[in-house]
Amino acid sequence: MDYGHLPDKATLILSENEISQRVRALGSLISFDYHSVLKKDDLLLVIGVLNGAFVFMADLIREMSVALEVDFVRLSSYSDSKTSSSQVVMLKGLEREIKDRHVLVVEDIADCGLTLAWFVDHLKSRQPASIKLAVAFDKKSRRQIDLNLDYVGFELDEGFLVGYGLDAARRYRELKGIYSIED
Ligand code: 5GP
Ligand code: MG
Numbered sequence: 001m002d003y004g005h006l007p008d009k010a011t012l013i014l015s016e017n018e019i020s021q022r023v024r025a026l027g028s029l030i031s032f033d034y035h036s037v038l039k040k041d042d043l044l045l046v047i048g049v050l051n052g053a054f055v056f057m058a059d060l061i062r063e064m065s066v067a068l069e070v071d072f073v074r075l076s077s078y079s080d081s082k083t084s085s086s087q088v089v090m091l092k093g094l095e096r097e098i099k100d101r102h103v104l105v106v107e108d109i110a111d112c113g114l115t116l117a118w119f120v121d122h123l124k125s126r127q128p129a130s131i132k133l134a135v136a137f138d139k140k141s142r143r144q145i146d147l148n149l150d151y152v153g154f155e156l157d158e159g160f161l162v163g164y165g166l167d168a169a170r171r172y173r174e175l176k177g178i179y180s181i182e183d
Contacts, residue, residue, distance in 0.1 A: 002175050002177055006179070007162060007168065007181045009181060010162070010181050011179060011181075012178075012179055013158050013177070014154060014156075014177055014178040015177050016176035019153070019154075019164060022153050022154060023056070026060060027063025027064045027065075028065075029151065030060075030066075030134065031064045034102065035066060037130070038067070038102060042102065043068055044066050044067065044068040044069075044102050044103075044104055045068070045069055045070075045098060045102065045103050045104070045128075046061055046070050046103075046104045047071050047072065047094065047104070047105050047106065047123075048070065048071075048073075048106045049072075049074070049075055049106065049107045049108070049116075050073065051165075051167070052165045052166055052167070053106050053108045054072075055108075055164050055173065056106060056136040056164065056165055057070070057106045060106060060134065068104075069096070071094050071095055071096045073092055073093060073094055075090055076088070076091055077115045086112070088114065088118040098123060099126055099127050100127065100129050101129055102129050102130045103128045103130065103131045104133075104134060105120070105132070105134065106135075107133070107135045108136050108137065108165050109135060109136065109137040109138070109161065109166060110135045110138050111142050111143075112142055112144040112145065113144060113147040114144065114145055116135075117145045117146075117147055120147075132150040133147070133148065133149050133150050134149075134151035135152055136153040136164065137153060137154050137155075137161065138152045138154070138155045139155075159182070160182070161180055162175065162181055163175030163176070163177050163178045163179050164176065164178050166178070168181060
């Protein structure tokens with residue numbers, strides 16, 4: 001049951017229970033994969049992309065059983081109508097050094113893919129030991145750029161989504177389920 005204010009004409013797409021079951025499974029899978037990769041005393045560096053990823057990341061790391069630390073970046077993407085290209089700006093950068101570290105990037109949703117593709121390039125230039133991507137939701141059919149997502153919660157194709165960290169004009173992040181609203 002969601003107690004937050006629901007947007008007009010919202011359709012429930014995923015319940016709190018469906019999400020938590022999937023996040024639990026993802027947490028186990030991710031932990032299994034990293035157990036053999038991380039050496040003794042290594043901490044996995046989990047990087048959350050603000051603002052949207054904070055809810056998913058909080059749930060996901062508590063379903064993981066590897067030693068880890070967290071860091072956050074804030075990225076903003078906008079389209080330039082004149083050049084019809086997309087620009088990504090980093091409004092808050094990393095605080096941790098990533099060279100030779102195993103890095104897991106956690107993002108709320110992959111859509112066109114430009115934001116994550118830009119960020120992966122940015123991280124690669126700093127020579128981490130490995131980079132993997134985990135997204136809660138994937139709108140795969142809208143992809144414009146090749147993106148290798150290692151862990152996906154749900155593939156969805158249901159319009160504009162809010163809840164579970166996702167906003168519409170900064171609202172509805174607190175909803176426990178995922179809802180589709182009219183664009
Ligand atoms: P892209 O993959 O197109 O570069 O952008 C991904 C970003 O667009 C996400 O991090 C998110 O902020 C935003 N976004 C894409 N689809 C949706 C959606 O359905 N709902 C919300 N609230 N944000 C979305
Ligand atoms: Mg985002």
